[in-house]
Amino acid sequence: MTSEERNKRVYRITLLGSVVNLLLVAGKFVAGVAGNSAAMIADAAHSLSDFVSDLVVLACQRVSGRPADEDHDYGHGKYETLATAFIGALLFLVGVGLLYNGGMAIYTAIQGHPLPSPEPIALIAAIVSVASKEWLYQITVRTGREVNSQTVIANAWHHRSDALSSIGTTVGIGGALLLGPSWAVLDPLAAILVSLLILRVAFDMLRASVEELLEKSLTKEEEAFIIATILAEAETSDPHSLRTRRIGHYCAIDVHFRVQGEMTVNEAHEITLRIERALRERFGQPTVITTHVEPIR
Numbered sequence: 001m002t003s004e005e006r007n008k009r010v011y012r013i014t015l016l017g018s019v020v021n022l023l024l025v026a027g028k029f030v031a032g033v034a035g036n037s038a039a040m041i042a043d044a045a046h047s048l049s050d051f052v053s054d055l056v057v058l059a060c061q062r063v064s065g066r067p068a069d070e071d072h073d074y075g076h077g078k079y080e081t082l083a084t085a086f087i088g089a090l091l092f093l094v095g096v097g098l099l100y101n102g103g104m105a106i107y108t109a110i111q112g113h114p115l116p117s118p119e120p121i122a123l124i125a126a127i128v129s130v131a132s133k134e135w136l137y138q139i140t141v142r143t144g145r146e147v148n149s150q151t152v153i154a155n156a157w158h159h160r161s162d163a164l165s166s167i168g169t170t171v172g173i174g175g176a177l178l179l180g181p182s183w184a185v186l187d188p189l190a191a192i193l194v195s196l197l198i199l200r201v202a203f204d205m206l207r208a209s210v211e212e213l214l215e216k217s218l219t220k221e222e223e224a225f226i227i228a229t230i231l232a233e234a235e236t237s238d239p240h241s242l243r244t245r246r247i248g249h250y251c252a253i254d255v256h257f258r259v260q261g262e263m264t265v266n267e268a269h270e271i272t273l274r275i276e277r278a279l280r281e282r283f284g285q286p287t288v289i290t291t292h293v294e295p296i297r
Contacts, residue, residue: 009143035118
């Protein structure tokens with residue numbers, strides 16, 4: 001898959017998500033106000049954050065897809081990492097907000113103040129949200145894996161967190177409608193449980209993106225693949241001085257290995273090309289590979 005094809009797929013799936021999110025934001029706010037449901041209004045705020053994250057991905061994708069230039073010798077992949085960090089931070093704030101609002105509502109109920117009972121329109125909106133956001137998650141995460149984009153995968157999880165939030169809203173609103181006003185506390189209680197799930201996803205996103213921005217090496221399994229790829233060539237031995245780092249959806253790899261001293265430059269060059277092709281098939285075509293060939297001592 002070429003970089004242009006990859007960028008088009010990322011753009012299309014993100015644009016689709018942004019349109020769905022915009023419709024959900026409007027629908028949830030209307031249903032929340034008309035249905036007297038604070039949980040649905042909070043759910044609408046979550047969808048709004050999802051819509052904002054779509055806009056961030058669209059903006060950063062145009063930058064991260066650019067080839068290397070005079071100012072960015074290794075390309076612009078870090079912009080994708082930065083977008084992932086932003087989505088994680090936004091998701092974390094949403095989780096904290098939902099946790100706080102749910103806690104305050106439960107505190108109000110404990111103090112003896114009755115909570116407002118929601119209307120059926122809020123329940124219908126919650127069910128529609130669950131179905132649409134889970135569908136968006138499935139198609140977005142599949143695209144993210146196919147194009148090897150952590151930002152798209154992060155955005156997919158933002159869709160799923162919205163679906164989980166709507167599940168909690170559905171349970172809370174449904175419980176209040178079925179069991180009566182005295183059980184309206186189920187709404188904020190479900191919101192708290194969902195907020196904890198959202199915070200966990202946000203933490204994982206932030207940790208991964210911060211580690212990448214701080215130049216953390218590839219995983220042990222990925223580095224083992226690099227070593228195995230080099231040793232798969234019969235004429236090579238002793239791969240060493242391996243240094244790696246991730247740059248958005250691709251990597252930078254720097255490695256030394258040995259060949260027979262009497263080998264011609266052309267023969268060593270052909271071996272290096274085969275190794276680089278195999279590594280780019282695994283880590284992405286824009287991957288920056290620097291090899292240093294040494295004679296066997």
